[in-house]
Amino acid sequence: MFNAVYISKDDNGYHADIAALEDTALPDEDVIIEVHYSTLNYKDALAITGKSPVVRTFPMVAGIDLAGTVLSSRSAKFNPGDNVLVNGWGLGEQYWGGLAQKAAVDSAFVQLLPNTITPYHAMNVGTAGYTAMLCVMALESHNITPDKGEILVTGANGGVGTTAIAILAKLGYTVVASTGRMEQADTLKALGASEVISRSQFSEPGRPLAKERWAGVVDSVGSHTLANACASTMSEGAVAACGLAQGMDFPSTVAPFILRGVKLLGINSVTQSLAVREKAWARIATDLPPESLALITQNAGLADALAIAPDFLSGQVQGRVVVDVNK
Template sequence: MTFRAILIEKDDQGYRAGLQNLDDSALPEGNVTVRVAYSTLNYKDGLAITGKSPVVRKFPMVPGVDLVGTVEDSSDPDWRVGDQVVLNGWGVGETHWGGLAQRARLKGEWLVPLPEAFTPEQAMAIGTAGYTAMLCVMALERHGVRPDQGEVVVTGAAGGVGSVAVALLAKLGYTVAAVTGRPQESDYLKGLGASTVLDRAELSAPGKPLGKERWAGAVDTVGSHTLANVCAQTKYRGTVAACGLAGGMDFPSTVAPFILRGVTLAGIDSVMCPRAERLLAWQRLAKDLDPTKLAAITHTIGLSQALDAGAQVLAGQVRGRVVVDVNA
C-alpha cells in the first residue's frame, strides 16, 4: 500500500519539504497503525516545513505534531481496530514521523481516545494549540486564579493557542484582555469572548522591572519582552502560564515580580505532558470549550496546501487554527 505524505529531507542538496507517495514499508516502528483523517499546522510545524529552526532532529521526516484517525492495526492491548484516536506531541514530527500524512505508525501509549463531544475535524481544530491552551487554564486554576480576582491577559491572542485560550477563559467566566499585533482582528477576538483588545506594542518593548498591577493571571504565547512585561504587571500572587516563544526565547526580566509580588511563572509543556494530565485536558475541553466557537477559529486546507501555509503561520498571517485534511 502507498500513502501521500509531506516528507522533509536534508542532504548534500540542502533542506527541502515536498509532497510524496510513500510505501507502507517506509513507516517507522510502532505498535499501532493509524489511518489519518486530519492533522494541523502549528507554529512548530511551520518551523519544520520551512527549516527556519532545527525542529527536525532525524531525516527523512514527516512533519505534523497532531493527528486524528482510526486504528487499522494494533498489537497494543489498549487499542483495537476501529478505535478513533488523537495524538498530540511526544516528538512526532521531530524524531518520529508525524501527522501530515495519510498513515502513521505510533506507540500506543502516545494516543488518547477521541472525545465523543468532537468530530475528528473539530479535534484537530483544537489540536496541540487548544490542548496547550487548556493546560494553561488548568495551571491558572491550580494556582488559585479565579474570575472574581480581575482580568486575565492572553498574548498572541489571534493565534491558535491564544484563540482557544480566549474562548475557554471567557466561557469559564473570566474577564479576558486579548493582546494582538493585528488590530483588524478585534471583532474576531471579541466574538470569542475578549472584553478588551490591546495592541501588542504596549508589551513588546523593554519595560520596567515592576509596573502597575493589571492582571490576575496570564497566558503568554510570545516570550521575550512581552512575557517580561506581563510578569511585571501581574497582580500580587497572580500566575502567568508561559507556553510559547513567537517573540523570542529570551526572558529579559528581573526577580522583582516573583520576590516582591509573589507572582508564579508556570511553564507549560504539551509535548511530554503525562498521559493522565492529557486525558484530563481533553475531558475539560469537551466540557468547557463551546464547539460553536471552533468554526470561527478554524479553516481547513488540503495536504498539498500545507507547504505554503507553513510559512504563513510563521509570518503571523494566519488567524486561529489551520486544519489539514490529509485526504484532500
C-alpha cells in the same frame, strides 16, 4: 501507498515535499493509524520551512497532531476501528508525524478519543487548543478565579491565544487580548475578549515592576512580552508561559516574583501524562465552545500545508488550520 509531507536533507539542501510513500516506509511502531485529519501549527511551519532546527532526524514526516482510526495494533490497549488522537511527544520532530494519510506511532503516545469528540473536532482543537486548556488549568490550580480580576492573553490571534480567549470567556473570566493585528479585534471580541490592546505595550524593554493589572496571564510569546506581563501581574497572580513567538529569551528580574509573589508557570504540552491529557480533553469537550472554533478555523488539504507554512512565520494566520490529509 500513502501521501505525506516529507522532509529530507541532502547535499543540495533542505526539502519539504508531498511524497507518495510505500507502507513499508512506515517506522516499526506498534500502532498503525489511518489518519483522517491533522493540523498546521507554528512548530510545523518551522519544520516545513526549515527556519528553525525543529526536525531532529531525517527523513521526517511533518505534523505534531493527528486524529484517525486504528488500522492495526500490537498493543492490547487499542483495537482496529478505535478512534484515536496523538499530539506532542516529538511527532514531526523525532518521530514521523501526522501530516500523512497513515502513521505508525508508539502506543504510549496514543489516546482514545472521547466519545463526544470526533476526529475533525479533535484537530479543530489540536495541540494549540490543548495547550490553551493546560494554561487555564494551571491558572485554576493557583486559585486564579474569575473574581480575581482580568486575564491577559498575549499572541491573541494565534492558535493558543484564540482558543484560550474562548475557554476563559466561557468560564466567566474577563479577558484582555494583546495582538499585533488590531484589524482582527472584532473576531477576538466575538470569541469573548472584553478589550483588545496592541502588543506594542509589551514587546519592548520595560520596567522591572509596572502598575499591577492582571490576575493571570496566558503567554505564548516569550521574550520582552513575557517579562512585561510578569511585571504588571497583581500580587499573588500567576502567568502561564507556553510559547516563544517573540523569542526564547526572558529579559526580566526577580522583582515580580519576590516582591509580589507572582507565579511563573511553565506549560509542557509535549510529554504530559495520559491522566493530565485525558483531563484536559474532557474539559475541552465542555469548556471550548464549538461555535468559537468555527470562527477561527480554516480548512486545508495536505498540499496546502506547504503554501500556508510561511504565512504562519510572518504572522498572517489567525487561529486554527485543520488539514484533511485525504485532500
